[in-house]
Every structure is written in structure tokens, then in C-alpha cells.
Amino acid sequence: MLPDWVLEETKDVHLGDQRLNDRMRLILDHLSAAPAVSIPAACEGYAQMAAAYRFFDNDKVHFDNVLDPHVHASRRRIAGQERVLLVQDTTEIDLTRPNQQVRGAGTLDGSSRFGMFLHPLMGFTPDGTPLGIVHAKVWNREEKPQTSQSMTRSERAQIPIEQKESMRWVEALRAAGELAAQVPGTRFLMVADSESDIYEVLEETSGAACGYILRACQDRAVVSDDWGEARLRAEVLKAPVLTIKTIAVRGRKARISTDQRSRRQSRNDRMAVMEVRSTRVTLRPPSRPDRTLSEVTLNVVLASEVNPPAEEPAIEWLLLTSEPVQSADEALGFWRTTRCGG
Incomplete structure (x- = not known):
């Protein structure tokens, strides 16, 4: 049975x-x-x-018709909820073998690892109980992607997003909006990590049926009355501190010794004192050769470490959200959401 x-x-x-x-x-x-x-x-x-x-x-x-019944079951569970987090992220399915490779597996990192990529949009209750996958994309790379590190950032920006793997973030956001429109009795909040900090994704959020909160990784240009070009991080630092929070930071080792990004560096266990601020900004769109992007107005939450150890990068979370942030509790709530879900 x-x-x-x-x-x-x-x-x-x-x-x-x-x-x-x-x-x-x-x-x-x-x-x-x-x-x-x-x-x-x-x-x-x-x-x-x-x-x-x-x-x-x-x-x-095939992938879709095997997943479909689970998607339907997930939507039934979601329909009974008052508030749902829709978390999207990408994971590697590593199928590397020492000798004979799995048929159909593509390159994962342009070197010796082979497998596939899975990008699900998964529902959770606010307390983290999983409700299931509501949308997913799976793909493999037959060769090193065109938007590789051999191209400059400017060159990558000239390629239409529809021709890049990063289009998956837009597709999942659209799926979240469609679900929100179909289940009007539930309040949805799409959550994504910093890889989703793409201007076309932010533009897509305008008018979407679901809210969003994502972690930023770019210090974008913002519309400002000040002389010169204003930047996102500087604008939110002008805002008063809403609250101060002490958190436990787990140590880690750098996976790639040549990666200079601060979030990829080694660090030790420590307690970090974080200042939390929030403000509302309008982002100035970047130029694209094939389209004109619109300005995007959103709320920003910045949690930044005070007096980090001299030998380690400061802990920082820069969050972009559609949701109003009117109190310290709301700012902390969004920060906790991305720390757990994104």
C-alpha cells in the first residue's frame, strides 16, 4: 500500500x-x-x-510532466495560506564521474565538472515550512557560456537578457505574479539572493501582482537632487539608524582563492554589531542597445557591520523591496526573511 x-x-x-x-x-x-x-x-x-x-x-x-502533479499539489497547499514566501534560487546537480560521464550532462563551470542546473521557485510559510515547488527550470550547458568571465562586464551588458541564463530570474518572477493573480486571497512575497540583482528583473517587478525582496550586489545609480551622480549605498547611509542588532557570524573558508569578492572571503566565527537603516529611492536605469529601461522606485534596507575586525571584510546586507518599511521591526523582519530564505 x-x-x-x-x-x-x-x-x-x-x-x-x-x-x-x-x-x-x-x-x-x-x-x-x-x-x-x-x-x-x-x-x-x-x-x-x-x-x-x-x-x-x-x-x-520528462521533467515537466513528472513535476506537474507536485506543482498542482503545492498550489493547493498555498491556496490555504494567508501569506507565502516564493523563494527562487539556482542549484547545481553535479553528475561528475571519475571516468565515463553521464549522458546529457553539460559543463558546470567550464572545467572538469559536469551536470545540470535547476532553478526552482518554491513556496514557504513565513516561519519556513516548505509548501512545494510552483515553477522550475532545468537546463545544461553544452559548452562554456557566452557570458563567461572572458567577457568584460560592459560586453555582457550588451547581450539581451532573453539570450542569457539570467532570464530565469525574470521567468520565475513572472510565474510568481501569475500565481498571485490566480490566488488573490494569499499575499505573496518573492525572495531572491544577490544573483537576481539585474535591472530587467527590477523593472519586471513594476506592476507585478506579488511583492518582492531581493539582496542587492550592485551599488546602482539613483535619481537625486544632489549635484553629481548619487549611488544607492550612499543614499541609504544618509538615513538614520532604525535599530542596532548583534548577530552571530559563522566562520567559513574561501572556496576559490582568487575570488576577491568580500562575500567569498574566509572569515572566523564572531559576534557582529549591525546598524539597520532604510530609505526609499528611485533607481536610474542603465543603457541597453536594444531597449529603453524605466526608472524603478523601491524601498531599501541596509544592515551594515560596525567596526569589523581589521583583517576581515564587514558583514553587509543591502536589500531591495516593494514593501513599505516604516519601523525597525519591519526592517529586521525583511532582513531575517532574506537571511533564511534567500
Whole structure:
């Protein structure tokens, strides 16, 4: 007997053959019982293992129609919620083998690692309870991407976003907006990490049916009455401190010794004293050869470390949001949201 949750989660499965539907439910039961082991180890004997591999090799079975019943179940769970966080992020599925590589795997970093990329949009309750995936994109790179580090930042900016992998952030935001329009009784907030700090993503948020909060990584130009070109970080630093918060910072080792970005550097465990500020700004759009981008007005929250150790970079979170920030509690709430969800 299959567990009730498996039957509920696959209620809307349609793979074009009832035998495939039944096999998918059985595989889900096996793999969920032992998610950290291989397919042969999870299946109950050779016959079940062979049937699982036949299932995955069937032309009627593909990523979208396997995921679809889960998406439908996720939306049913979401419809019963008052407020939902929709978190989007990219993960690597590393399929590298020492000798023979997996058929269909592409390069992950332009070197010796192979696999695929998965970019899901996943729903959570405000306290972090997962509700499920509502949209996802999976892809592989057949060769080193055109927008590689061999190109300058200016050269990469000239390529239309529709031709870049970064379009996935726009697509997931659109999916979030569509879901919000379909479930008007639920308040949605899309959450994303700093890789989503792309101007076309920010422009897409204008008029969207869902709110958003994302971590910024660029000190963008802002519209200002001051003489000269004003920048985002300087503008928010003009705002008064809303509150001071002490947090525990976990130590880490740098993964790539040549990466000079402050967020990628090694650091030790320590307690950090953070000043939290907020203001409202209008971003000045960058130029693009194929389109004219619009100004975007949004709220900004900055949490910055006071007097960091001399040998370590300061801890800083610069957040962009559609939501009003009128108090210290609201600013801290958005900061906690991105620390946990983004």
C-alpha cells in the first residue's frame, strides 16, 4: 500500500499511460524513504531497479510532466495560506564521474565538472515550512557560456537578457505574479539572493501582482537632487539608524582563492554589531542597445557591520523591496526573511 501523501501528491499525474503513472508513484515512495541513496539501493531488488530505469528512459517521461502533479499539489497547499514566501534560487546537480560521464550532462563551470542546473521557485510559510515547488527550470550547458568571465562586464551588458541564463530570474518572477493573480486571497512575497540583482528583473517587478525582496550586489545609480551622480549605498547611509542588532557570524573558508569578492572571503566565527537603516529611492536605469529601461522606485534596507575586525571584510546586507518599511521591526523582519530564505 502506498502512503496517503504519495497518492495525494500524484493525484494529477498524467504521463500518457496508467502503468507509468503507477510506476512513478512507486518510485516516489521508494526514493522518499531513502533520499540519500542511489536508485539501486532505494529500490527493492533488481526487478524494481530495472523498472525504475525503464521509467526514466521512457520517451513519455520528462521533467515537466513528472513535476506537474507536485506543482498542482503545492498550489493547493498555498491556496490555504494567508501569506507565502516564493523563494527562487539556482542549484547545481553535479553528475561528475571519475571516468565515463553521464549522458546529457553539460559543463558546470567550464572545467572538469559536469551536470545540470535547476532553478526552482518554491513556496514557504513565513516561519519556513516548505509548501512545494510552483515553477522550475532545468537546463545544461553544452559548452562554456557566452557570458563567461572572458567577457568584460560592459560586453555582457550588451547581450539581451532573453539570450542569457539570467532570464530565469525574470521567468520565475513572472510565474510568481501569475500565481498571485490566480490566488488573490494569499499575499505573496518573492525572495531572491544577490544573483537576481539585474535591472530587467527590477523593472519586471513594476506592476507585478506579488511583492518582492531581493539582496542587492550592485551599488546602482539613483535619481537625486544632489549635484553629481548619487549611488544607492550612499543614499541609504544618509538615513538614520532604525535599530542596532548583534548577530552571530559563522566562520567559513574561501572556496576559490582568487575570488576577491568580500562575500567569498574566509572569515572566523564572531559576534557582529549591525546598524539597520532604510530609505526609499528611485533607481536610474542603465543603457541597453536594444531597449529603453524605466526608472524603478523601491524601498531599501541596509544592515551594515560596525567596526569589523581589521583583517576581515564587514558583514553587509543591502536589500531591495516593494514593501513599505516604516519601523525597525519591519526592517529586521525583511532582513531575517532574506537571511533564511534567500
